[in-house]
Amino acid sequence: MAVAPERRGDKIGEALVKAFINEYTAAHYEVLYAQVGLDKPTLARWYSRMGFEALGAGTPLRLTADGRVAIFPEGNEQLIVCQLSGIENI
Numbered sequence: 001m002a003v004a005p006e007r008r009g010d011k012i013g014e015a016l017v018k019a020f021i022n023e024y025t026a027a028h029y030e031v032l033y034a035q036v037g038l039d040k041p042t043l044a045r046w047y048s049r050m051g052f053e054a055l056g057a058g059t060p061l062r063l064t065a066d067g068r069v070a071i072f073p074e075g076n077e078q079l080i081v082c083q084l085s086g087i088e089n090i
Contacts, residue, residue: 001034017050025084032084033061035077044080052080 003013024032034052036043044054055061060070061079073079 013046014050017047021050021082021084030083030085031061031063032082033071034080035073036080037077039076044078047080047082050082052082055079055081 001013001016020032034047038057048054055078057078058073059079060072061081063069063071071079
């Protein structure tokens, strides 16, 4: 997802992320994630204000208890994760 530079500050990105959270929560998904460049710490903080947690450089998102199924970030990215279970529509 990206918002044109001239429209940043209009809360378009926030509205889109909230819509994603609402849609995926209603569909009973358990987790929503994004990949964010390590060179964009302000973007990671932006996501954290909406309930996402930065996993850190190189840290995978483990999808099973034994860790056999996981999503790995690219070398210059980190995963930003939102646990959806228990979240009500926002």
